[in-house]
Amino acid sequence: RFENVSMAPPDPILGVSEAFKADTDATKLNLGVGAYRTEDLQPYVLKVVNKAEQLMLERGENKEYLPIEGLAAFNKATAELLLGADNPVIKNGQIATVQGLSGTGSLRLGAAFIARYFPGVKVLISSPTWGNHKNILSDAGVPWSEYRYFDPQTVGLDFKGMIEDIKAAPNGSVILLHGCAHNPTGIDPTPEQWEAIADVLEEKGHMPFFDVAYQGFASGSLDDDASSVRKFASRGFEMFVAQSYSKNLGLYAERIGAINVILPTADLAARVKSQLKRLARPMYSNPPVHGARIVANVVGDSVLFDEWRAEMQMMAGRIKGVRQKLYEALLSKDKSGKDWSFILKQIGMFSFTGLTKSQSDNMTDKWHVYMTKDGRISLAGLNLAKCDYLADAIIDSYYN
Ligand code: PLP
Numbered sequence: 001r002f003e004n005v006s007m008a009p010p011d012p013i014l015g016v017s018e019a020f021k022a023d024t025d026a027t028k029l030n031l032g033v034g035a036y037r038t039e040d041l042q043p044y045v046l047k048v049v050n051k052a053e054q055l056m057l058e059r060g061e062n063k064e065y066l067p068i069e070g071l072a073a074f075n076k077a078t079a080e081l082l083l084g085a086d087n088p089v090i091k092n093g094q095i096a097t098v099q100g101l102s103g104t105g106s107l108r109l110g111a112a113f114i115a116r117y118f119p120g121v122k123v124l125i126s127s128p129t130w131g132n133h134k135n136i137l138s139d140a141g142v143p144w145s146e147y148r149y150f151d152p153q154t155v156g157l158d159f160k161g162m163i164e165d166i167k168a169a170p171n172g173s174v175i176l177l178h179g180c181a182h183n184p185t186g187i188d189p190t191p192e193q194w195e196a197i198a199d200v201l202e203e204k205g206h207m208p209f210f211d212v213a214y215q216g217f218a219s220g221s222l223d224d225d226a227s228s229v230r231k232f233a234s235r236g237f238e239m240f241v242a243q244s245y246s247k248n249l250g251l252y253a254e255r256i257g258a259i260n261v262i263l264p265t266a267d268l269a270a271r272v273k274s275q276l277k278r279l280a281r282p283m284y285s286n287p288p289v290h291g292a293r294i295v296a297n298v299v300g301d302s303v304l305f306d307e308w309r310a311e312m313q314m315m316a317g318r319i320k321g322v323r324q325k326l327y328e329a330l331l332s333k334d335k336s337g338k339d340w341s342f343i344l345k346q347i348g349m350f351s352f353t354g355l356t357k358s359q360s361d362n363m364t365d366k367w368h369v370y371m372t373k374d375g376r377i378s379l380a381g382l383n384l385a386k387c388d389y390l391a392d393a394i395i396d397s398y399y400n
Pocket residue numbers: 034101102103104105130178183211213243244245246247252257
């Protein structure tokens with residue numbers, strides 16, 4: 001029976017953490033997975049999360065099943081956080097929100113909806129993108145192809161290529177877009193470029209599918225980081241938006257997020273929501289409650305909400321600090337005159353260094369710096385004390 005089962009390859013991102021654990025060298029540095037660390041390189045539980053959990057304990061909340069669509073207070077809070085509470089889409093009930101198993105599970109539910117209701121419709125994803133996007137779409141049976149996004153020459157956005165590829169896709173395709181802090185490149189379109197992307201999608205009758213995994217983490221402002229999504233919503237697009245609280249509330253293992261579908265009428269929103277529930281039911285029946293309550297408590301309480309924003313700015317600020325320090329270290333150590341300023345231009349948790357696979361291997365094999373083989377480093381796993389060491393490792397790998 002099972003003899004024909006072969007060994008699956010390790011996940012290209014989570015597998016890096018496993019290799020890191022097995023390394024006994026004291027200088028080792030894990031810049032693989034996108035998970036926030038303190039300046040002491042320890043995992044961080046937000047104080048505001050502890051406070052919300054304390055409140056939950058005091059209230060003696062029970063562990064009964066949630067409805068299939070999740071916790072009502074969470075679904076309301078998450079849609080309002082995304083669009084702004086006074087957004088007409090929310091006021092008019094034009095949004096179907098279903099709690100999901102973090103960003104991944106929410107994307108998977110959206111993909112399942114596409115497979116069922118738009119069979120054969122292709123999803124276009126950026127090249128490169130978060131590796132799991134391909135797995136999620138393929139496993140849901142949704143065909144996908146890539147649009148150009150990263151230009152290695154400028155270490156910036158290949159905007160012309162992106163627009164060309166989106167224009168060349170069959171009318172009515174789905175275009176997967178990172179709401180902010182593009183993973184893995186750290187390069188986002190400018191507001192003007194977002195406007196032009198929206199123009200092309202409109203012209204082609206394409207539907208946006210936003211993946212919002214870093215709201216608040218890119219700029220430190222929840223509203224600014226949602227501006228791409230809000231722009232498309234105000235232009236009247238029908239669209240999917242997946243949300244995750246893994247990064248911005250540090251709730252990685254609680255698996256809390258949501259899938260939202262924005263629609264022209266409340267009636268359609270109700271129908272779409274009923275079908276999302278129908279898809280969720282045979283997959284996992286109903287979602288977990290703990291993370292949903294934390295989010296609902298933090299977003300729903302003005303004191304905790306302000307504390308959350310301050311902690312998010314602290315996290316985003318620490319990452320900006322190591323970004324700056326790493327840049328300065330590279331600038332002072334590298335005598336070749338290479339322009340490293342792309343590091344400062346990239347935003348969010350990551351820097352896309354331009355290191356090739358073999359150079360990335362050198363980073364790991366010689367310097368014990370663990371990173372993904374696409375040349376991405378997670379600055380969230382770096383501290384000020386290790387910037388000089390990392391700069392030495394990058395320069396050695398780059399020129400050898
Ligand atoms: N989408 C992107 C672009 C990501 O980087 C991630 C990883 O955090 C996710 C989605 C989903 O992560 P999670 O399932 O932990 O919410």
